[in-house]
Amino acid sequence: MNLVGPQQQTLPRAPVATSSGARLRPENQQAVVSGEPRKVLILSADIGEGHDGPARAIQREFNESEPEARVTIVNGLTAMGGVLTSIVRDGSEVTFKWFPWLFEIQYWLFMKVAPTRWFSQKLLTRIGSRPLMRIINAHTPDLIISTYPGVTVALGEMRLKGRLKIPTIAGITDLAGLYFWAHKGIDLHTVTHRESTETVERIAGPGSVRWALPPTSPAFLNPPTRPEARAELGLPAEGEVIIVSGGGWGVGDVTGGVATALARPGAQVVVLCGRNEVVKAALTDEFAGQDRLRIEGFTDRMATFLSAGDVLIHATGGLTALEAMICGTQVISYGFGVGHVRENNREYVHLGLAQVVKKRSELAGAIDRALEEPLPRDPRYAQLPSTADLSRELHRWVPPTPAWKLVGRRVLIGLVSLAAVSWLVLGSGTGFNLFDGPLRLKAVSSIPTSQPLAGVIIDGPQGSLALTAAALKARGIRASVAVSQPQSNQSLSSITAAGSEPIPHLRKSGAFRWLATRSRLKRLILDLQLRKPFAYQPPARGFSIGEYEAAKSLGGKPVKGAVTVTSRSTIGALSRGEIIVVVITSDPRSLGALDEIRRALVTNHLRAVPVSELLR
Structure with a gap:
């Protein structure tokens, strides 16, 4: 093209x-x-x-x-x-x-x-x-x-x-x-x-x-006087004339503006509805029989209407507000203070160009103040150069951005986008959740077996694994004990002596910590003397594809609990091959979870074993 x-x-x-x-x-x-x-x-x-x-x-x-x-x-x-x-x-x-x-x-x-x-x-x-x-x-x-x-x-x-x-x-x-x-x-x-x-x-x-x-009607460059405008429009020569406008779309609290203006004894009110026929019809019905109200749709005589008015109550600011100021009509912004209108309103107040009213209850006071301070016309606008004139004197131009900068920006944007996508796909739990179905990445929570066995994982404090192993041995429970950091030989020996086994546990990590998953797992594999394939416990939340693939490359298989047990849990039916995670804290009372799991195993005629025995 x-x-x-x-x-x-x-x-x-x-x-x-x-x-x-x-x-x-x-x-x-x-x-x-x-x-x-x-x-x-x-x-x-x-x-x-x-x-x-x-x-x-x-x-x-x-x-x-x-x-x-x-x-x-x-x-x-x-x-x-x-x-x-x-x-x-x-x-x-x-x-x-x-x-x-x-x-x-x-x-x-x-x-x-x-x-x-x-x-x-x-x-x-x-x-x-x-x-x-x-x-x-x-x-x-x-x-x-x-x-x-x-x-x-x-x-x-x-x-x-x-x-x-x-x-x-x-x-x-x-x-x-x-x-x-x-x-x-x-x-x-x-x-x-x-x-x-x-x-x-x-x-x-x-x-x-x-x-x-201002790019507006030529009539605003030489607007009629107030008496001339009122005579042309058939409005009263004496008394107050208040114009209410909702812009071309007739938005804002036009009804509130009209009602407040009509509440002033003797005031003549003109409402400009723009192209909004629905608002025009609604106002006609609501104020039927009100002889001090004139309802207009879209008009090309804005200069005449604004010159005839003492005050303009306007919803959307912009060029209409400026046109009113040129005609010497006080401006009150009311009825639609959101978005760019709010931004303009803030500047109107800051520069003293117009009043801004947020509540209908404050509008009557604003009208009083506007009528007390008539606004003189500003002849400067008619003396300004037009856009057509300025276009013939155009001397500033914008050189194109050098090609190397454009290429550099694209490369930078590409790298940032790649990093963001990589993080989303590889480093976040969102990526894992998106692709676990199509790629079958789900951690195993149940392993088919014909034996009356249930895999048990103990998730406890890393500083007291020896005490945990002793508690398991005392209750005759063999289990996999989750290890997330290097342990002393004494702690590991106490686990194996109790008939249990240690397995790696990947704790929740930062956005890019997954990059170190392989090296962390390698250290744990050496410390725990594991063989391929080995089971490991993934983070409870935020398990990422990056962590999954790093562990897979070392022979790891993620396992998680079909049932999670704490000291306050009551376990119901258990099935063969299910994996049960028992959470133990530093509170000695949390060891009550071991008593509950022992009771549930007996009730369901199952025997607790380390997860690796189910994987064999």
Whole structure:
């Protein structure tokens, strides 16, 4: 597949100066040198209006300042494939409306936890880059602009890897939580909030960001006065007008915002439900007959509505909150404080840009404070350069990551992945549990025999094996005594003199301790003078394939108890060939387990023997 923009075939290499004196990078020179109209591809996402709206605004900027340019808007999320579309768009809509707590968890994992953030960005690129590149190659653009962070990440990764040679701009409309909005592989970031500059440069590097004209309706650059807006909308010229909005999807506690606003005597309330017809219908039913309430669906007259209002109660922050500030309308963020909205809210408070209300009971007080402090309009935004203007002055570019670094990273990732898989398969109990069925790795807990025998393993303190052997001999029990560390000749002699035998016991070890299993077992085999095949007791928990294979190479066969007996146990029926593990502690009373096992053996007409006798 061709992963390089077609315009790269005839690029001049000498830098070209624009009218402003800035230099264009070589990829951006062809249209300038040839005089051909530039082809601009804007990649957005149909998640609410927070990404499609800016995309349309940027398209208008090009139409006005560079009418000969051919500008195309494409749904970048859809272009990245159906899997991502279903997960991100459909999943976001469901979690926004019904499971906001789940959205909060997802946001925390992807934005606050560096390893999962890194993994999700790489996975997003892996899944979406190829289908996205097909769309890019189909349009052969001279410039790419992204208004959706998921697309921005994929573009940035492709730019760094040298797979995408086309200059790329990312439009950022959020105030905070910008790890996906900004990427060090993007040539230029435009921000609507100047306060975001430091955060973007920390992520993408110095000189990677410009404060730009907000990508919104032209009406916000010269909004109507409050009297003009109210007259146009047919709202009362005098008195309070409170706007309530749940964003393009109509999310959050819109009902609570409306009810609180209507509780103010004489206040006119306008609620904007976006494209959520369900919320619109519910509000119509709940507030039927309320003549001070006006319910609107999706509207293209946001500048007029926000100019008419004294206060905006908004659920999702973002560009709508900025638009209200431009119009001189006080903003209260309320009704959906999760995920990126919570992050933006924190910055609103920190910078003194808006009030944030978490409880409905606090909303009335916030409205009082907002009405007491009218917000003046901010003319600076209309004077900022547009994204279209900045694209013609693009002088910063991101060089591809050197091939040796890419290869080195892949090798490192491969080694880390191999180590992780090796640990999972060879060094963890999880790997053993996964493969014990197909590979028949289970430790033996019963050995078929025609004799009335039961194998007994004594699992006791390593420092008192001689006392344990004496207790076995006194009760006439022959057993296998688990040994996990080297013992003195006296201790071993006392075990064999009692008619019992020592067997190796692998205690639970660390994640990579299994690597030393073979050497540990070799020492025990020599100390215990064992012959192949020999039985050994595996760890009670966390037995790994690595330990199993190391022991197998020395002739070991793992055995475990079909029945485990302590001093408090009462044993019922026992079968021939079953292996019984008796647990003894440093407490002398634990020797009562030997009395219980002797009673149970007599009751079931069985005789205790070391496990090795069952294996013969």
